[in-house]
Amino acid sequence: GESVGLHLPTLSVQEGDNSIINCAYSNSASDYFIWYKQESGKGPQFIIDIRSNMDKRQGQRVTVLLNKTVKHLSLQIAATQPGDSAVYFCAPGGDSSYKLIFGSGTRLLVRP
Amino acid sequence: DTAVSQTPKYLVTQMGNDKSIKCEQNLGHDTMYWYKQDSKKFLKIMFSYNNKELIINETVPNRFSPKSPDKAHLNLHINSLELGDSAVYFCASSQEGQNSGNTIYFGEGSWLTVV
Numbered sequence: 001g002e003s004v005g006l007h008l009p010t011l012s013v014q015e016g017d018n019s020i021i022n023c024a025y026s027n028s029a030s031d032y033f034i035w036y037k038q039e040s041g042k043g044p045q046f047i048i049d050i051r052s053n054m055d056k057r058q059g060q061r062v063t064v065l066l067n068k069t070v071k072h073l074s075l076q077i078a079a080t081q082p083g084d085s086a087v088y089f090c091a092p093g094g095d096s097s098y099k100l101i102f103g104s105g106t107r108l109l110v111r112p
Numbered sequence: 113d114t115a116v117s118q119t120p121k122y123l124v125t126q127m128g129n130d131k132s133i134k135c136e137q138n139l140g141h142d143t144m145y146w147y148k149q150d151s152k153k154f155l156k157i158m159f160s161y162n163n164k165e166l167i168i169n170e171t172v173p174n175r176f177s178p179k180s181p182d183k184a185h186l187n188l189h190i191n192s193l194e195l196g197d198s199a200v201y202f203c204a205s206s207q208e209g210q211n212s213g214n215t216i217y218f219g220e221g222s223w224l225t226v227v
Contacts, residue, residue: 034215043116043202043218044155087153099168100216102155 135203
């Protein structure tokens with residue numbers, strides 16, 4: 001079956017530092033990857049996505065890197081702010097376009 | 113206006129009861145979903161509907177019965193509630209499937225506690 005895992009369940013960073021959240025996936029057929037942010041008491045929110053024909057995509061303060069060879073992607077947050085504190089999920093497209101498979105999540109804690 | 117709204121936000125009920133969670137989206141999307149999030153934050157899809165038709169049923173017990181009266185609504189009815197049903201249930205929607213590059217928008221969640 002498909003599995004998605006994260007290397008670090010909790011990541012603590014100093015405000016202003018850069019954060020890197022990692023995600024490993026198992027389905028080599030996945031061609032679309034999404035990162036979601038879930039703040040306490042809220043639903044997941046879309047942050048950024050990337051297709052398998054790209055290896056890097058940048059947004060506002062966020063960058064996603066995709067390494068299909070080792071089935072790994074990462075989310076980089078520049079100049080981490082207190083508002084970035086949340087649980088972050090990666091979600092590779094599954095074997096159906098109507099089924100997102102979420103990783104187990106990484107909690108990001110930003111120290112003031 | 114809230115894009116994906118679900119009610120109730122909090123629900124505490126006894127084992128054996130039957131309860132429903134309602135969901136509505138005003139985004140004009142064709143596809144709606146129900147996800148379950150456990151206490152360890154693990155998010156798992158339960159159902160997805162496209163144009164009121166069931167597309168995905170992820171081996172959910174048949175005590176859970178989704179109903180989609182129209183494209184904008186996907187309600188979740190749960191019979192004979194069990195302690196293990198305690199979780200946060202998220203409704204979501206997208207325009208067609210997400211592999212087409214369509215973002216899934218989530219509601220704020222419904223916290224269900226079975227006692």
